[in-house]
Amino acid sequence: MRLSRNVVVLGIVSLVADISSDMVMPLLPAFVVALGGGAAFIGVIEGAAEGISALLKYASGRWADRVRRLLPLAVAGYVLAAVARPLLAVARAPWQVLAVRSVDRVGKGIRTTPRDKLLAASAPREQLAEAFAFHRGMDHAGAAIGPLIAAGLLLIWPGEVRRVFLLASIPGAIAVLALLAVREQPREPAAPGPRGASGGAVPVRLLTAIGLFTLGNSTDALLLLRAGTLGIPLARLPLLWALLHLVRAVFSWPLGRAADLLGRTRTLIAGWLWYAACYAGFALARAPWQMWALFAGYGLVAALTEGTERALIADAAPPAARGRALGLYNLVTGLGLLAASVLAGEVWEQVSPAAALTMGAVLAFAASATLAAGPRAGGQAPAV
Secondary structure, eight states: OOOOHHHHHHHHHHHHHHHHHHHHGGGHHHHHHHTTOOHHHHHHHHHHHHHHHHHHHHHHHHHHTTOSOSHHHHHHHHHHHHHHGGGGGGOOSHHHHHHHHHHHHHHHHHHHHHHHHHHHHTSOGGGHHHHHHHHHHHHHHHHHHHHHHHHHHHHHSTTOHHHHHHHTHHHHHHHHHHHTTOOOOOOOOOOOOOTTOOTTOOBHHHHHHHHHHHHTOOOTHHHHHHHHHTTOOGGGHHHHHHHHHHHHHHHHHHHHHHHHHHOHHHHHHHHHHHHHHHHHHHHHOOSHHHHHHHHHHHHHHHHHHHHHHHHHHHHHSOGGGHHHHHHHHHHHHHHHHHHHHHHHHHHHHHTOHHHHHHHHHHHHHHHHHHHHTSOOTTOOOOBO
16 A cells, blocks of 8 residues: 555655754764763753653644644744754853754644644554654654765864754755645544543553653663764764664664554564663673664664554544644653653763663663553553
8 A cells, every 4th residue: 555645745854854953963962062061961951852842742732633734833843943953053052052952842842743643644544653654764764864964064074063053954944845745634623522531542551661661762862972982983973873863764664564564562562672682782882883783773673663652642542632642642752751861861970871771771671561561452451
């Protein structure tokens, strides 16, 4: 079955938007350190930014169930992020990086849940994991291309990190224009249900397991910092980031199709167990070459889990209430990332990098055990 026009166009939008974002992201940890910050502050920046984004994803999800058109919300979010990101070029202190990243994530918070609901409406139920995985794969393709562009620009202008930040505005603007090609039919908004109604119900076990995993899934910026401590130079960090997202881009779509065919829950459990193995490897790594192998292997985690999680959540709710369900999912994962990033940054500095990474591995294993211990096929789990 072919993917619909909207699924393809939304994938292209994410491709270009992530080229912009990931021209910046691999350079941020070293940039913050150069401005006087450390691992703990990097955790605060990424955690706070994602926490803000999570709250807005939930709010925009509830709003998405009440409006006739989803596209204006998505456009507004992409515009705000495209305008904010180049301001990193004038940042002179770590708190200014925090401010810019927060505004950037406000844009992401506004757009993500309405876009995901539009994506779910553009694919049949039996193709949900494939549609979300295709979208995530295009997202990661952009995240692979962005660092390569950044690395090329740094070869042309050595050390001119701020110039790279400024040029990142170009693909951001193209993403906004591409979004206008999405075709959306106006619909009747869902009437607000009674307080406490569970029309957008999500199984408690699934949401608990996702929250537990997210608590150990701290920002990937700390993995870049880990690579730097093992001797990988700044100029090669964008290449390492590109490798990670290249693996995600190549494998997301086929593994999403496999999840629809073989079972989404068992695919998600496999992804979390593989995450635990990779994070244990990051904790034990002692040489630069090991980081290249680990980053490549770690890329399979997102391919196994990102589209699968969203498909499970979207399939658990009726179409009229998917905004609330996806918003709740984004809230749990975003706040979990906030806690995970701050916690991992503190453990990193107060104990050791290996301890922070081992903690992530243990929580991922616990999440997989929680999901596996639930009712067998045909059982009915409680919902929220």
